[in-house]
Amino acid sequence: MKRALILIFTGAALWGTIGWYVNHLYTYGFTPLEVVALRVTSTAILLVIYFLITEKKVFLLQSPVDLKYFIGTGIFSIMFFNFCLFTAMDYSTLPIATALLYTAPIIVTILSRILFQEAFTKTKGMALFVSMLGIIFIVELIPFDIQTFNLMALLFGLGSGLGYALYSVFSKYALVKYHSKTITLYTFIVAMIGSLPFFPYEKIAILTEPFALYYAIGLGFFPTAIAYIVYTIGLKEVEASKAAIFSTIEPVVATVIGITLFQEAFSFIQALGMLCIIGSVIMLQRVPKQKKTNITAGL
Numbered sequence: 694m695k696r697a698l699i700l701i702f703t704g705a706a707l708w709g710t711i712g713w714y715v716n717h718l719y720t721y722g723f724t725p726l727e728v729v730a731l732r733v734t735s736t737a738i739l740l741v742i743y744f745l746i747t748e749k750k751v752f753l754l755q756s757p758v759d760l761k762y763f764i765g766t767g768i769f770s771i772m773f774f775n776f777c778l779f780t781a782m783d784y785s786t787l788p789i790a791t792a793l794l795y796t797a798p799i800i801v802t803i804l805s806r807i808l809f810q811e812a813f814t815k816t817k818g819m820a821l822f823v824s825m826l827g828i829i830f831i832v833e834l835i836p837f838d839i840q841t842f843n844l845m846a847l848l849f850g851l852g853s854g855l856g857y858a859l860y861s862v863f864s865k866y867a868l869v870k871y872h873s874k875t876i877t878l879y880t881f882i883v884a885m886i887g888s889l890p891f892f893p894y895e896k897i898a899i900l901t902e903p904f905a906l907y908y909a910i911g912l913g914f915f916p917t918a919i920a921y922i923v924y925t926i927g928l929k930e931v932e933a934s935k936a937a938i939f940s941t942i943e944p945v946v947a948t949v950i951g952i953t954l955f956q957e958a959f960s961f962i963q964a965l966g967m968l969c970i971i972g973s974v975i976m977l978q979r980v981p982k983q984k985k986t987n988i989t990a991g992l
Contacts, residue, residue: 697930698974701939704924707916709946712787713954714912715779721905723893725779728912729772730888735913737885740878743918751874759870760883765863766876767883774856777849784846788951791944792832793850798824798938800858809865811932820973824941827969830962831948861936864925873925880921941970 744751781790805811928936952959
């Protein structure tokens with residue numbers, strides 16, 4: 694459990710740096726959908742090169758039918774949630790968009806109960822409540838002000854939460870037959886193919902600028918390729934619902950980046966939110982281990 698926790702925390706912390714790369718790419722004129730295409734394409738290329746050099750067996754599939762898992766993780770999760778997340782950032786701010794993304798633990802817990810028969814204990818319920826309360830505090834959604842309420846940000850934010858949740862669900866099925874490396878590789882290969890119609894071909898010249906190229910490649914490497922590999926390894930050792938709650942460390946990291954790099958204000962209520970999220974993780978660590986869930990039934 695401790696090893697899985699460290700892996701999931703590492704992956705989520707790297708995800709917390711996404712906004713830094715995305716905001717810089719926006720300054721070069723890229724749209725949210727184009728940034729999604731850049732992210733999945735750079736990630737897929739990096740992973741293919743790396744595994745061709747180090748571990749060719751990762752490319753092996755037991756059956757072409759298994760591509761259904763990677764269509765799930767690549768299209769219905771990665772592409773969908775990235776588009777919704779980056780669009781939510783456009784309509785609001787990085788902390789608010791990240792907080793709405795983290796409605797995912799609620800969705801994962803519900804789906805895991807239905808699909809994987811994972812128990813929904815009082816401790817899980819309390820941890821979910823405390824973690825979501827913490828996110829609300831971090832982005833200071835209390836008190837609610839109708840004058841500043843943005844419906845589009847809310848809808849795209851919730852959409853990102855749904856797409857994010859589906860990664861844990863589809864990965865849980867794929868892990869029955871495949872290593873996390875194979876899952877991550879094919880997830881981004883499929884996502885790259887799906888993003889080809891949206892790739893900013895007419896803006897390729899922008900990527901000849903060193904910093905623009907760095908942000909595009911960095912987005913695919915640090916908060917994507919590395920983050921997904923370590924997160925998926927951790928997911929193999931814990932229930933999907935617990936992993937989703939553990940990963941709520943991401944908005945904490947996003948908030949810290951906002952404070953240290955962009956000199957954003959940091960209030961007492963936001964500090965309280967961080968404590969709530971960390972407290973929910975500690976609560977989950979105290980839940981007794983359960984028997985491994987049988988998830989051999991295919992989608």
